[in-house]
Amino acid sequence: MMGPYGLGLPGIRFSTGMPSRKGTLSAPASATVTMSALEKAMIAIIEAFHQYSGKEGDKHKLKKSELKELINNELPHFLGEIKDQETVDKVMETLDADGDAECDFQEFVAFIAMVTSACHEFFEHE
Ligand SMILES: [Ca+2]
Numbered sequence: 001m002m003g004p005y006g007l008g009l010p011g012i013r014f015s016t017g018m019p020s021r022k023g024t025l026s027a028p029a030s031a032t033v034t035m036s037a038l039e040k041a042m043i044a045i046i047e048a049f050h051q052y053s054g055k056e057g058d059k060h061k062l063k064k065s066e067l068k069e070l071i072n073n074e075l076p077h078f079l080g081e082i083k084d085q086e087t088v089d090k091v092m093e094t095l096d097a098d099g100d101a102e103c104d105f106q107e108f109v110a111f112i113a114m115v116t117s118a119c120h121e122f123f124e125h126e
């Protein structure tokens with residue numbers, strides 16, 4: 001059965017950076033469908049991105065200060081706190097695939113994949 005999120009993939013269009021209202025997420029967490037843990041995790045990733053990307057400037061991209069806040073608040077156990085500007089610069093440099101000095105959703109997902117993969121390796125060697 002295809003639910004409302006079956007093909008909607010809300011994250012896809014965010015990478016265009018177009019200031020369009022169509023890109024706004026319609027709070028999928030409030031939906032009545034029962035989602036799997038993995039689906040909930042995916043939505044959590046999307047929501048975490050938008051919670052921080054919407055603070056300043058381009059609503060669909062994380063600038064350095066937003067990225068730093070996201071990592072420090074949402075990934076404290078996996079990545080550790082970013083304290084200095086140099087580290088923020090390096091992280092952004094690593095993530096920013098298209099070179100616009102901001103992290104869009106696709107770049108963010110690649111980052112999450114990287115962290116998840118590193119985390120997986122860590123637990124595998126336990
Ligand atoms: Ca932003």
Ligand SMILES: [Ca+2]
Pocket residue numbers: 095096097098099100101102103104107
């Ligand atoms: Ca970018």
